[in-house]
Amino acid sequence: MIDFAALSPAVQAGVLVGAVLVEAVVLYVGYGALEQVAAPPVIETIKNA
Amino acid sequence: MELFGIGLTLIMLFVGFGFMVGVLFGFFGMGGSFLVTPALLVMGYPARVAVGSGMAFVFGTAVIATLKHHDLGQVDYKLGGLMIVGTSVGIEVGRIGVFYLEELGLASGVIGVTYVLLLGAIGLFVTYNALNSDGEDDSGGGHHEAATEEIDPDDIPDIAKKIQSYRVPPMMTIAGGIQVSLWMILGVAFATGLLSGFLGVGGGFIRMPAMFYLIGVPVPVAVGTDLFEIVFSGGIGAFLYGMEGGVDLSIVAPLLAGSAFGARIGSAATGIVNEGDIKIYFGLMLLGGSIAVAFRQAGDYLGMEVLSTVSFALIMLSALLVSGAVIYSTIKAMRAESKTAATVAE
Numbered sequence: 001m002i003d004f005a006a007l008s009p010a011v012q013a014g015v016l017v018g019a020v021l022v023e024a025v026v027l028y029v030g031y032g033a034l035e036q037v038a039a040p041p042v043i044e045t046i047k048n049a
Numbered sequence: 050m051e052l053f054g055i056g057l058t059l060i061m062l063f064v065g066f067g068f069m070v071g072v073l074f075g076f077f078g079m080g081g082s083f084l085v086t087p088a089l090l091v092m093g094y095p096a097r098v099a100v101g102s103g104m105a106f107v108f109g110t111a112v113i114a115t116l117k118h119h120d121l122g123q124v125d126y127k128l129g130g131l132m133i134v135g136t137s138v139g140i141e142v143g144r145i146g147v148f149y150l151e152e153l154g155l156a157s158g159v160i161g162v163t164y165v166l167l168l169g170a171i172g173l174f175v176t177y178n179a180l181n182s183d184g185e186d187d188s189g190g191g192h193h194e195a196a197t198e199e200i201d202p203d204d205i206p207d208i209a210k211k212i213q214s215y216r217v218p219p220m221m222t223i224a225g226g227i228q229v230s231l232w233m234i235l236g237v238a239f240a241t242g243l244l245s246g247f248l249g250v251g252g253g254f255i256r257m258p259a260m261f262y263l264i265g266v267p268v269p270v271a272v273g274t275d276l277f278e279i280v281f282s283g284g285i286g287a288f289l290y291g292m293e294g295g296v297d298l299s300i301v302a303p304l305l306a307g308s309a310f311g312a313r314i315g316s317a318a319t320g321i322v323n324e325g326d327i328k329i330y331f332g333l334m335l336l337g338g339s340i341a342v343a344f345r346q347a348g349d350y351l352g353m354e355v356l357s358t359v360s361f362a363l364i365m366l367s368a369l370l371v372s373g374a375v376i377y378s379t380i381k382a383m384r385a386e387s388k389t390a391a392t393v394a395e
Contacts, residue, residue, distance in 0.1 A: 013291030017284060020105050020301055024112040027309035035313060046380050047387035 055299045063303035066365075067106075070304070071311025072372040074107075075114045076318050077257065077272065077331050084338075084368055087345065089300065091361040101287065101295025102304075108283030109305040110312055111276050117316040118273030125270050128223045128234065129277040132256070135235040136278060139242020146247050161346040164248050168339035171258060176332030227265050237263050245282075253279060254335060268328075269319050311372070318379040321386075330371050330378075337367030 007015070070084050085106055089099035118124050150156040217230040237259050245252025253275050260271040290296055341363035348356025 009292040009294075013288045013296070016105065016291040016296045016298065017108070017288050019298060020109045020287065020296075020305065021112060021284075023302060023305055024109040024309065025116075027306060028113045028116050031309055031313050043383065046383050049384070 060303045063300065064307035066368070067304035067307025067309075068311040069307075069368045069372040071110060071114075071308030071313075072315040072318075072375055073311075073334065073368060074110050074276075074308065075117065075312035075315025076375050077253070077315075077334070084364055085304065087341070087364055088361060091357060094297075094300070097290065097293060097295040098297050098300075101290025101293070102297045102300045104283055104286035104290055105296045105301045106304045106308070107279060108287045109301065110308045111279035111283050113305075113309045114312045114316055115273065115276045115280055117313060118269075118276055121269070121273070121316070121320060123269045123273030123319075124277050125223055125266070125274045126277065127221075128260075128264075128266065129274045131231070131234050132238040132260075132274065132278050133281050135238025136242030136245070136252070136256070136282065139239040139244075140246035140282070142239075143243045143246020143248075146243075160248060161342065161349075165339050165343045165346065167244065167248070168254065168335050168342065171254065172332050172335030172337075172339055174332070175258060175328055176336065179328035179332055223264070223266060229264055234264060252282070254338075258331075272319060314379075315372075315375060318375055321382045322375070322378045330374055334367055334371045337363060337371070341367065 005012075066085075066088065073084070086099050086103035089103060090096060094102070115124060147156055147160070150159055215230065215233070216228075217232050219231045220228050221231055221234075223229055223234075238256075241252055241256040241259050244255050256278065257271050257275045260266045260275065261268055266274065287296055341360045344356045344363065345360040348354065348360065
């Protein structure tokens with residue numbers, strides 16, 4: 001197990017920025033998939049409301 | 050109930066606030082740092098954590114929004130790359146100016162007043178311009194031209210036409226088939242970088258209108274290219290603050306989860322809502338931000354905590370109203386489009 005606190009500040013910062021980047025890409029892909037499934041019925045509902 | 054060391058209520062608050070900011074960020078290409086950082090400060094987080102986490106959040110949101118704008122063909126990478134060069138130099142010069150003012154003991158006051166005046170002036174200009182051009186660029190069909198499409202000369206602001214008339218070589222072609230001097234692009238990037246370095250903000254609220262009014266880049270491409278640039282400035286800022294322990298993932302993660310969803314809606318809305326609406330919302334939001342910062346400055350100066358709370362409420366209200374207006378206009382435009390299609394079919 002790697003002790004995060006024992007890493008140098010630059011590596012810690014790199015890991016944090018990397019984690020944010022990974023979360024951003026995962027969210028982009030995840031919400032993208034959700035949009036493909038959910039968007040057409042939602043748009044149809046808005047247009048017909 | 051706690052998750053990752055913070056309460057579920059706080060997580061939901063961050064997700065909700067992130068959603069509003071995401072809608073604004075995806076729609077305008079700005080609004081992350083000047084909304085999130087003051088909110089975190091008022092919530093009691095240390096300045097280092099508020100600024101660092103704000104930057105990490107802006108970085109993550111910019112990544113997501115840039116990917117979306119890339120899919121819509123609204124990022125001019127050549128222009129973005131040049132803007133990054135000019136902006137980086139400008140930011141450094143701006144920081145030197147801040148350190149000089151700090152030595153003189155004038156930094157806080159000068160920066161605060163500059164921030165309020167600049168936000169207010171741009172907000173007034175954009176709102177006035179949008180009100181005066183109301184109906185003229187009301188194409189009703191959105192403004193989602195791709196980066197490679199030619200734009201109508203009537204859509205280019207007069208000031209941009211005047212600036213573009215100065216042809217100092219080398220000239221280059223940017224989005225919309227516009228010919229512009231390389232020195233103009235670097236000059237605008239340097240000036241906006243200078244201001245963002247001086248004010249300690251991402252600078253989207255300066256760069257986006259500067260790209261539109263001074264270079265003549267179509268609004269959607271200005272938004273997409275600005276976001277591309279923020280990926281770099283936000284990433285570097287988050288890294289630097291992360292080295293000092295200023296990035297708290299328990300704040301950034303839920304904010305990002307909300308904003309990723311909001312940014313998707315905001316980015317998609319730029320292809321549905323007409324240009325006049327975009328400009329007036331942008332102007333009103335800047336004016337709201339200007340008033341909020343003025344209250345905060347006055348609160349700090351007079352030692353009145355209540356003014357800081359009013360400032361926080363104004364930021365939240367402005368984010369809620371403007372993001373709500375974006376969603377409302379999008380739904381309205383979609384319904385109008387649907388009705389028009391039905392009428393034509395009949």
